[in-house]
Amino acid sequence: MHLSDDDIVRSISAHSPEGIEALYDRYGGLAHTVALRILGDRGAAEDVVQESFLAVWRRAATFQAGRGSLRAWICTIVRNRAIDRLRGDRHRTRLDTPMEGESIEPAVSDPWAAVALELSGQEVRKALDELPAEQRQTIELAYYAGYSQSEIATKMEVPLGTVKGRVRIALDKLRTSLADRLETPWPTQ
């Protein structure tokens, strides 16, 4: 039986082990890929993936799913934990930490699952390759190495405002470029 992302969200919010199982089966590969890219160590990546899914399980009834799709949500949790481990910084507070707060809301997720399925890795790579090198490098320093805006500015020897502009322009270009490759309309929230 095919479960939609919304079915999985409902199952998790009911604190059902089968919900976590379905979440892992759908996004465990993605989570492991992200953690391994950031940490470069198989053991540490496995620990981070396990910790992330257990955190979802233990705070199932209180997580905040209104901020994006289920895919984005699990990506954010795994990325943040992997970056924390990479940097040894367990005290950063983030807008996207979803373990406390509002009750679960049905995620607007299925259009995004369709987008993710329709886009091949090659298409996303191509869209990233089309970005100017400095924009791509800015995104990678942030997303995979966990550098903040000011750290990136120092590392790349550019003003803070330039970093801000590069990230926004890069994401906007990515959106346009990926939307052009889709048969289905780009989802709106």
Place this chain on the structure above:
Amino acid sequence: MADPMSCEEATDLLALDAVGALEASDRDLIERHVATCESCKRAAAQYADLASLLPAALEVAPPPARLRRRLMAQVYAEATASARLPWWRRVLAAIPASRTFTAVGAVAVVAAIVFGIFALAGRNASPPPVAYTVSGTTATGTLAVNTAGTQAVLTVKGLAALPSTEAYEVWLIPPRGSPKGVAFLSPGLGGGPWTAVVPGSLAGYKSIAATVEPAGGSPTPSNTEVLSGQLGES
């Protein structure tokens, strides 16, 4: 207090946040703005979704099968333990631990407990996971079956470490006929309990047991049981 941030400025910060580069000092500002601005709330979700596509460019690194087994063993063990807690412990466990216990918090806890009685009364209408006790000379444990009855997790404490040439093999024993080898127990991280996922239904089996076998397993048990448990009444 008036929101000092324009949507243009907020969008820059939302893009930074989506890739994880937002400065901690900007977080309050952007949270305050997003709380009152629907279009920026939508932009936040769109940037987050877009950032989640970045890993699609990576070569996929499938996780090893042991990670799924380890995760689900822990989840089912915790589901079983939780089902055995009294209702008030389950309600307290659902309240975020790090939230400051202020006077307002205290009121919220009381409300949550009162609400929890009704909520749990409803939840109790569905059966909790079934759990069986297993034990041996030094070992004790639990076999927790998921509510669908399609999978179980064996969690055991008190087993000795084994050399790499040996393993604890788990057997399901029917009323008649040979025991069926179904899983191997894996040691927990940092000396935690041993766990094994037992796939499939337990219907048709009278008991479960574990024995020490060569690392690759044996067709039938070749040593004395180190633990066993009946699969009748839980």
